Amino acid sequence: MKKISPEYISSALRCKFFKNSDELVSGVFIDSRKVTDGGIFFCIIGNVNDAHKFIPDVQKTGCKNIVLSDINWANKLIDEGGTNIYLVEDTTRALMDLATKYFADWKNIIKIGVTGSDGKTSTKEFLYSALSSKYRVGKTKGNFNSEYGVALTIFDFEDDIEVAVIEMGVGDTTRMGDLRNIVDPDGAIITNIGTSHLETFKTRENLAIEKLKIAEGFDKKNPLVVNSDNDILGSEKLLNLIKGDPYVIKVGTKNNSSYKIYDIKDLGIDGIKCKLRFSDDIIEKMKKAGKTSNKSSEVADLNLRAIGRHNLLNATEALALAVGIGVPLCDAIEGINKTDININEKRLDIIRAKDWTIINDTYNASPESMIAGIDVLINSKASRYVSILGDMLELGQNSEEGHMIVGKYLACKGVDLLITVGERARDIARGARENGIRNIIEYKDLDEAKDNIRRNICKGDLILIKASRGMMLENIAEELKCI
Known part of the structure; x- marks a missing residue:
């Protein structure tokens, strides 16, 4: 982070400022346990905790800058002296305001936003690899994509980067308009529009x-890369709703795609391959930029270490954005082909135990990502295919339908054994049973599943374990891993 002065901060926050120190700020924190010398602490009021109560802990670290909204705490600190106090109405909004000014004042940097219902983190990792051949790149750590995450990501960047890749997610309290104002991106990727967060946005069109x-x-x-295989993002009518005129680059398997994916070879847990064909306008732009000069460059190969057909779209979207801001095609492809996106042990993490192999994909789940996980399972080599699937949360009124769709898809693909965990997942079992699967076991919760799961698994099985994060099915993966 670039060091900033107390006066700079007070100007950004438009607050009541009580100055007691000239110390420059070199770190921004919302977790009292992580505050270091030279930091500024924002007292965020969340659903569980009011961070004002941690002010005494923060003071013990020597922190000289505190942003708060509680007038009683402000008066107490004023009486004590020694601390710069920034009194605001809303500490969350203040954090966003400071991030907005700080990033806006950062000149000569290219800012890229990545959003979508699924695949944001994987796409961000592919993009980081593709861009790194030409630029010094900063990226969101993990999936830190809320209003807090985006702001803290910006403050965490090294001050010599040339491109910032920022994951941007929406949800119950997070709105894209706020995130966009903070980042002010020069280019963006929308991976897809699925069914996550429909409790908040009601319809996929609203999302x-x-x-x-x-x-x-x-x-x-400004390039905007979209997944044209997605029924909504492929709609010209919807794209026309954008309040702007971006250079839209379509990625998908359809003939009208700017980057067309074809000749797909899905090797399951061993990776995935495809060819890419570029539209005439993309080829022309490459030639003008001096990045291609012959007919053979109309086609390229992707050979991903990553697993899952969906990652072809994620990787190609990243490729399209990287080329769109000036990375040579061959360099971008080389970076993408060597990308290891297994950055989270609960996202398509392959665990090779003594007698069976586990696909631990328990970080989160939606109908779309469930289907993607099932494809990885079925396209792999195994003596028997087992799916252990739990509840998908936050689907709202679409919950029953979403779970039923997954069950029907399982039946179409022909898994050998389905095990469901949770009340909502019973609809997965029902959808599978109604479409021909007979080998189904249903557990009401995680504890019941853990007590009984071992007796259902055989030597040589390939096992997909997937559910929403709240179901904690990674405990089943750990149970089976240790046997």
């Missing part, structure tokens, strides 16, 4: 409109 706000104010210099 799409929200995510498309990432491109507000774009003109033809």
